[in-house]
Amino acid sequence: MCPLKKTVLLKVDPEDPDVKAISKAAEVLRSGGLVAFPTETVYGLGANAMNEKAVERLCAVKARPQGKPFTVHIENIGSIEKAGCEITKEAHSLIKKYWPGPLTIILKCKNGGKTGFRMPDNVVALRLIKEAGVPVLAPSANVSGETPPTKAEDVLRQLDGKIDILLDSGKVKVGIESTVLDMTVTPPAVLRRGAIEEKDLLRVMYE
Numbered sequence: 739m740c741p742l743k744k745t746v747l748l749k750v751d752p753e754d755p756d757v758k759a760i761s762k763a764a765e766v767l768r769s770g771g772l773v774a775f776p777t778e779t780v781y782g783l784g785a786n787a788m789n790e791k792a793v794e795r796l797c798a799v800k801a802r803p804q805g806k807p808f809t810v811h812i813e814n815i816g817s818i819e820k821a822g823c824e825i826t827k828e829a830h831s832l833i834k835k836y837w838p839g840p841l842t843i844i845l846k847c848k849n850g851g852k853t854g855f856r857m858p859d860n861v862v863a864l865r866l867i868k869e870a871g872v873p874v875l876a877p878s879a880n881v882s883g884e885t886p887p888t889k890a891e892d893v894l895r896q897l898d899g900k901i902d903i904l905l906d907s908g909k910v911k912v913g914i915e916s917t918v919l920d921m922t923v924t925p926p927a928v929l930r931r932g933a934i935e936e937k938d939l940l941r942v943m944y945e
Contacts, residue, residue, distance in 0.1 A: 764869035771902035777858035782876035840933035
């Protein structure tokens with residue numbers, strides 16, 4: 739993979755991001771480029787899930803083994819049904835309580851597989867995903883094993899010249915990665931501890 743000359747940095751207002759900046763980043767995503775963007779937890783690195791070369795490049799940039807699943811970031815619940823995945827009663831309860839927010843839910847799909855979904859609580863992220871109009875894979879914007887970035891400078895320190903665009907809206911609100919809950923097993927299992935406590939998830943599911 740040949741490195742880019744330089745990553746394009748676009749500063750955007752966290753509450754009212756520039757439409758042109760979002761449109762430019764969305765077009766790059768659709769065409770197979772890599773775009774780093776803020777969420778409420780950490781900065782994510784977005785790629786078009788439908789573009790095989792983009793996914794391969796995402797794995798290479800993060801130094802992540804191919805085959806290890808990525809979470810799909812969405813801006814509405816309808817995207818889950820479009821992906822052919824089932825929203826259980828317990829999942830509905832969690833979605834109602836915690837989305838948009840720092841919770842990743844892994845659900846069963848009709849094809850026998852499973853997919854992780856998250857709806858970030860961030861205006862920039864949601865508008866970018868909506869504008870892109872494609873399923874967006876978005877792991878943290880860092881090399882695997884390194885500290886997930888909470889501001890744009892952290893992203894550039896590791897990935898400058900390796901990704902196409904970075905949307906900079908300043909420091910993120912939460913600074914802790916999302917909690918990952920696997921709902922394809924019984925009982926549901928927390929695969930990664932994060933911003934939401936396991937006891938709170940259990941209370942919402944079974945109250």
